[in-house]
Amino acid sequence: MSAAAALSCSPTGLDDAVVEAAEVVAGHDGAAELMVRLRHGNGASSFVTLDPAAGFDLLRAAGADNLAALAGRPWRQIIRDL
Amino acid sequence: MNARLIGASIKRMTLARQRRFVTPHPDETLEALAARALPDAPLADAVDQIRAWNLHIFAMRKPRGLMLGSDVVFVEPPLT
Amino acid sequence: MFDLIIAGGTVVDGTGAKGFIGDVAVKDGRIAAVGERLDGDARRTIDATGRVVAPGFIDPHTHFDVQLLWDGAARPALAHGITAVVPGNCSLSLAPLRAKDRRALVGMFQQIEEMPPEAFSEAFEWTWEDFAGYREAIEPGLSINVAPLVGHSVIRLWVMGEAANQRAATPDEVAAMQDLLRQSLDAGAVGLSTSFVDVDENGRPVPSRFADFSELDALSAVLGEQRRMLQIVPEFYATDITIARVDQLAELSLKHGIPTTFSPLFDNRLAPENVSRVLTRVEEQFARGAQVWPQMQTRPIDISFSLLRPSLFFARFPRWVRVLRLPLPERIAALKNAEIADKMIEDAGPDGGMAAFGELVVRAGEAPEHLVGRTLAEIAAERGQSPARALIDVSLEHGLDVAFVAASRGHDDTSRIGPMLASPFVHIGASDGGAHLASFATYGDTGYLFSEFVRGSGALSLEQAVRKITSDTARIWGLKGRGELKPGFAADVVVFDPDTIARGEERPEFDMPGDGMRYVRDSSGVETVVVNGEVAWEGGRYTDAKSGVICPLN
Numbered sequence: 001m002s003a004a005a006a007l008s009c010s011p012t013g014l015d016d017a018v019v020e021a022a023e024v025v026a027g028h029d030g031a032a033e034l035m036v037r038l039r040h041g042n043g044a045s046s047f048v049t050l051d052p053a054a055g056f057d058l059l060r061a062a063g064a065d066n067l068a069a070l071a072g073r074p075w076r077q078i079i080r081d082l
Numbered sequence: 083m084n085a086r087l088i089g090a091s092i093k094r095m096t097l098a099r100q101r102r103f104v105t106p107h108p109d110e111t112l113e114a115l116a117a118r119a120l121p122d123a124p125l126a127d128a129v130d131q132i133r134a135w136n137l138h139i140f141a142m143r144k145p146r147g148l149m150l151g152s153d154v155v156f157v158e159p160p161l162t
Numbered sequence: 163m164f165d166l167i168i169a170g171g172t173v174v175d176g177t178g179a180k181g182f183i184g185d186v187a188v189k190d191g192r193i194a195a196v197g198e199r200l201d202g203d204a205r206r207t208i209d210a211t212g213r214v215v216a217p218g219f220i221d222p223h224t225h226f227d228v229q230l231l232w233d234g235a236a237r238p239a240l241a242h243g244i245t246a247v248v249p250g251n252c253s254l255s256l257a258p259l260r261a262k263d264r265r266a267l268v269g270m271f272q273q274i275e276e277m278p279p280e281a282f283s284e285a286f287e288w289t290w291e292d293f294a295g296y297r298e299a300i301e302p303g304l305s306i307n308v309a310p311l312v313g314h315s316v317i318r319l320w321v322m323g324e325a326a327n328q329r330a331a332t333p334d335e336v337a338a339m340q341d342l343l344r345q346s347l348d349a350g351a352v353g354l355s356t357s358f359v360d361v362d363e364n365g366r367p368v369p370s371r372f373a374d375f376s377e378l379d380a381l382s383a384v385l386g387e388q389r390r391m392l393q394i395v396p397e398f399y400a401t402d403i404t405i406a407r408v409d410q411l412a413e414l415s416l417k418h419g420i421p422t423t424f425s426p427l428f429d430n431r432l433a434p435e436n437v438s439r440v441l442t443r444v445e446e447q448f449a450r451g452a453q454v455w456p457q458m459q460t461r462p463i464d465i466s467f468s469l470l471r472p473s474l475f476f477a478r479f480p481r482w483v484r485v486l487r488l489p490l491p492e493r494i495a496a497l498k499n500a501e502i503a504d505k506m507i508e509d510a511g512p513d514g515g516m517a518a519f520g521e522l523v524v525r526a527g528e529a530p531e532h533l534v535g536r537t538l539a540e541i542a543a544e545r546g547q548s549p550a551r552a553l554i555d556v557s558l559e560h561g562l563d564v565a566f567v568a569a570s571r572g573h574d575d576t577s578r579i580g581p582m583l584a585s586p587f588v589h590i591g592a593s594d595g596g597a598h599l600a601s602f603a604t605y606g607d608t609g610y611l612f613s614e615f616v617r618g619s620g621a622l623s624l625e626q627a628v629r630k631i632t633s634d635t636a637r638i639w640g641l642k643g644r645g646e647l648k649p650g651f652a653a654d655v656v657v658f659d660p661d662t663i664a665r666g667e668e669r670p671e672f673d674m675p676g677d678g679m680r681y682v683r684d685s686s687g688v689e690t691v692v693v694n695g696e697v698a699w700e701g702g703r704y705t706d707a708k709s710g711v712i713c714p715l716n
Contacts, residue, residue, distance in 0.1 A: 022477075024465075025571070026463040027572075028463070030602045031473070035433065037433070045160070046159075046401075047400070047433045048138070050399075052472065056472060065480040076133075079133050097450070100405050101406070103406050138397050138403060148367070150367060151374030152371050154397070
């Protein structure tokens, strides 16, 4: 898929990813980390694992105080508020 | 070397397509990279997308958003 | 006359060939003969009846750079049967380093290794600047073999000074880095390490991360002159980025004819596609002729925390998150507030936190002795409390400085990981030996390989497992004449009991300079370790042997 085609995968012309789920996982250095799974506008799924600082920042930016509250949130909006 | 260690185990002979990325030019700003990578998109949207696709730079780094010459910057969403 | 015969054991020679009952003879530091029954006398004979006799294990990802200056055995690595280690990973080595840059490097090492500052000020004297000088500083005291990497970050620091973690290099600077790398390889470095992940003590990216791809390409060209290794730490927390790094490594491997390796690669049951996607790409690149070796550790990952700092371990529980985010004095006050604590306990579930917290184990360190090693469920029962209440109260009673561990919370599914470790595309490593000192023990992964994946799940045969951590490692890294029990090879030998070899329980050890604490694991089942023909560890003790060397390379 080209970048231009990627941008056409949602009605707004943008990749409207939403948070599908978030889970606590064990990080490489023994800290609890936050694994966020995203569902992208093109139907693809991806994940990223955030270290404690980024994980807490993400919860704050999303106005969430627990994992369940992240589900369904629009990803670009959360990132913009980080 | 490879044959000695893994020999007959190799079966896949073609490279599957992977998610496209670019690396930042020296002193390139996010706006300049977004315009380079997504020239057909409105700049604000392109910047938003680059940020959303590249959390390792725009969410996990201190200082946040500092682009480094070694970075992998995705210019499309994950492939289906 | 031989110097040593190890007699009557099951000889597992490191090639993957089936073990056989036989003898291994050693002379002048090398394997002199291997056979079912060797004739000839020896100055010493070790009876290995009922034991396995194998090549010494090789650990390809460690951070023993500093420890080797006062502990040539890289304790307790040697006791686990490891006879060669690769330090200098993740872009950081102790040389080349100008005197004026020592402070900057110490900060980076402290961040990665969690080593107390006294280790750098009390335990040794800085006598070197270049790589040859570092080699001279460690080699006389070695009882383990060392194949040191040179770090990209320190090469940048030498050439660029303070600009190393600020900008891309100029062409002249890149040329100077090439010269410095070449000198370091000539002085015995096994390759170059770089990192796309690590940060310094201020959370700022380490210098190697400011290099663009053309700089890495230029340095890889120097590696290509001697076919030396390039090691990287990729952004292992996201599959697509890891795959992008695999492709970059493959490009460098093919262009310059070098082996490359990346570490770590983890399995995660919540993202089960991660390893399979990465390995598929690795296989595709091997098919093109590239050498891109993913390193995978054997041990599971634990989560550890105390209430001194906010931990995402509590991210399922909103009231806990709110309280633990507070500054320390307010946090303590909130935990002491009965109304708030009651709501936190309610938040932990109708079972009082039994499911969520009951399996947590109190770690040694600052916790009182009588609590160490016990589960929160046990402690709560003894106190007549719920686990959630006990978690709060025990923490408060000790100024919140009580560490808990949730064992095996990542990379922990033996049924999935066994076949991954057995894959011919996976390089067993990534132990991080000598790092994360105050967080968890990075020792005993080889014992765990045998106890969990050979005796336990049977994912690997004994011979496969031995080959994976001996001859495969030696070949991947170009270690000359190591990794097999074969005449002419270095006499690095481990004698172990296949029925009991394992890693011990994690325990604190106060053996770092300045009485610094680190977590360690003792070995079990490892009876004798021979390094270059001399017995370096036996009967649970280190000997006085100083027979370790900087590994000669192919």
